[in-house]
Amino acid sequence: MPILSAILSRLPQKLSNRFVRNLSWLGLAEIISRIFRLGLTVILARFLTPYDYGLAAIVSTVNEFMRVFMEIGVSAKIIQCDRQELDTICNSGYWLNWSIFTGLFFAQCLLAFPIAWFYRDRLTREIDLILPICIAGIPYLMWPFAAIQSALIVRENRLKVCAIAAVVRNLASYFLSALFAIRGWGIWAFVLPWILVTPLEIIIYRKSYAWHPTAKFTTKAWRSILDFGKNICGVQFLKALRNNLDYLIIGRFLGIKELGIYFFGFNAGLGISLSIVTAINTAILPHLCKAKASMLELSKSYYSALKIITLIIFPLVILQSSLAYWYVPIIFxxxxxxxxxxxxxxxxxxxxxxxxxAASQLLVAVGKPNLDLYWNLAFTTVFALSLLIGVHWQVIGVAAAVLIVHMLFLPVFTIWTNRHVLRQS
Structure with missing residues (x-):
């Protein structure tokens, strides 16, 4: 945290104090979590096999795809909507969440069977995959109790609460994962902690925001929420597809063991960076929504955020990648x-x-998530084709394809979005 605080302190006049505090809290939470996750990764690497890692990659992939539909637009609409419609959105969103989340649980259980069939030639037993996928869906039946409170907390920029919830969730999950791995529970060292720590996070959000539905079951604002959220959900689905398409291809064409090697490399290599990216994204959307009334203020807030991203991400990535050949054999x-x-x-x-x-969040803030969806459709198509080419050179070919596509196309989208949205400033 001292490094992050030093970086942020150099920009006090370029970014609002609220955003800096939010990013500091989220950054601190991610750093604490990552320190403990490093210890967990060491334990998992020594007690689990590549086959276990491969199974975990598949279960994680299924979970990530299903979690996309948790954000059908309720939270984003609560953050983005005007004050006069907030009560209606919250009450309708509460019941919409229950309908969607319950459906997700049953959908994941049903999907477990064709997924196991898809990988049948690579599995020791199909039940090794079916049961973990079903059990991993249980948190969907818990989250409606706190989803609205969580969104309201973000709307009010009280991201300190989110940071505390994340630290409690992660530390408890890491402790349980390490314990289960040491006891030789294999794939369950990944799955069971997801279920056991969810109530802790729910309690924190409910204690931090005393909201309760004020109306009986209603569908009044469902159309408004779904119309707003469909593009956001589409974008998140395509991002989940990109984040996991390499797992799907490697597991099907190269094998579960090879997938385990790739999954380890991915998480050890990108885990820290993505956690920082997630913290930035969580902080930037409500910040941009607050400034959207003035194009000049929106532009200042956005570009200041990009400067902070630059100061954080470049040194972090270069340091980690350059030292990999030294620390991996020693630590893992x-x-x-x-x-x-x-x-x-x-x-x-x-x-x-x-x-x-950040460019995607800018489009959401100004009410243009449809443009983000169009971009993600095109990028996902290019990404999938690149992975299918890269798989001919085994896992290293897939990793190279991931790097090349991101380096070539993401800067183009970022520059275009900046010019399109902020050209009037």
Whole structure:
């Protein structure tokens, strides 16, 4: 945290104090979590096999795809809407969440069977995949109890609460994962903590914001929410597809063990950078929404945020990738040396990601998520074709494809969005 605080302190007049505080809290939460996750990764690397990692990659992929539909637009609409429609959106969104989240649980259980069939030639037993996928969907039945409170907290820029919730969730999850891995529970060291820590996060949000639905079951604002959220949901689905398409291709064409090696390299290489990117994105949307009334203020806030992103992401990525050949065998064990080239390539692909994500948030803030959806459709198509070409050179070819596509296309989207939205400033 001292490094992050030093960076942020140099820009007190270029960015609002609220945004700096929010980013500091989220950054501190991510750093604390990552320190403990580093210890967890060491334990998992020494007690789990590449096959376990491969199964975890598949379960994680399914979960990420399903979680996209958790954000059908309720939270984003609560953050973005005007004050006079907030009560209506919250009450309708509460019941919409229950309908969607319950459906997601049953949908994930049903999908477990065709997914296991898809990987049947690579599995020891199909039940090794079916049961974890079903069990991993249980948190969907819990989240409606706190989803509205969480969105209201973000709307009010009280991201300190989000940071505390994230730290509690992550530390509890890491402790349980390490315990289960040491006891030899394999894939369950990944799955069970997701379920066991969810109530802790729910309690924090409910204690931090005393909101309750004020009306009986209603669908009054469902159309408004869904019309606003459909493009956001589409974008998130395409991002989830891109984030996991490499897992799907490697697992199907190269094998579960190879997927485990790639999954380790991806998480060890990109995990830290993506956590910082996530913190920035969480802080930037409500910040931009507050400034959207004035194009000049919006432009100042946005470009100041980009400066902070630059100061954080470049040193972090360069340092991590340049030291990989030194720290991986020492920290994780020599059995993971084979994953170092993958780690380095994936790590470098993090450089353009936060800038493109910030551009996406800018489009959402000004009410143009449809443009973000069109871009993501095109980019996902190019990305998929690149991975199918790269898989011919095994996992290293896939990692190289990920790097090349991100380096070539994300800067183009970022520059175009900046000019399109902010040209009037």
């Amino acid at each position: 064990g020599r059995q993971w040396i084979v994953a170092i080239p993958v780690l380095v390539l994936i790590c470098l692909s993090a450089i353009p990601r936060p800038f493109a994500d």
